[in-house]
Amino acid sequence: MKITSKKSEKILVEEITEIISELSDYPSSIEENLTLLKQGKTKTKYTKEPLVKVISTDLTEVETRIISLIALSPDNKAIEIYQKKLDKWQAEFEELKSKQTKKPSILSGIFKKAKEDIEKTLKKLDN
Secondary structure (H helix, E strand, O other): OOOOOHHHHHHHHHHHHHHHHHHHHHHHHHHHHHHHHHHHOOOOOOOOOOOOHHHHHHHHHHHHHHHHHHHOOOOOOOHHHHHHHHHHHHHHHHHHHHHHHOOHHHHHHHHHHHHHHHHHHHHHHHH
């Protein structure tokens, strides 16, 4: 992007600074929510929203800001830093999501146990 005036340059610097500032807000939140997902939690700590939804939204927001930064300043070092983090988070998120969908719920375990107990009781009654 070619800068044509001091005012344009100032606006560009402000926009780049704002994007980098916004990007710096995401790592702790994403890391915390990924940790909760690893622990088997399904809701966020404070808002009680589904973790999968919150993490997915945050990852999309980071990606959008990286794209904006590329458009404004393609040589900015923050692009590489946040792109690596984004790739790592996305891979971890996909892995955790797939594990979460494969894991049986607590209720299914309870019902399975109850069914087994009923079957044992019925067999005892038949004998």
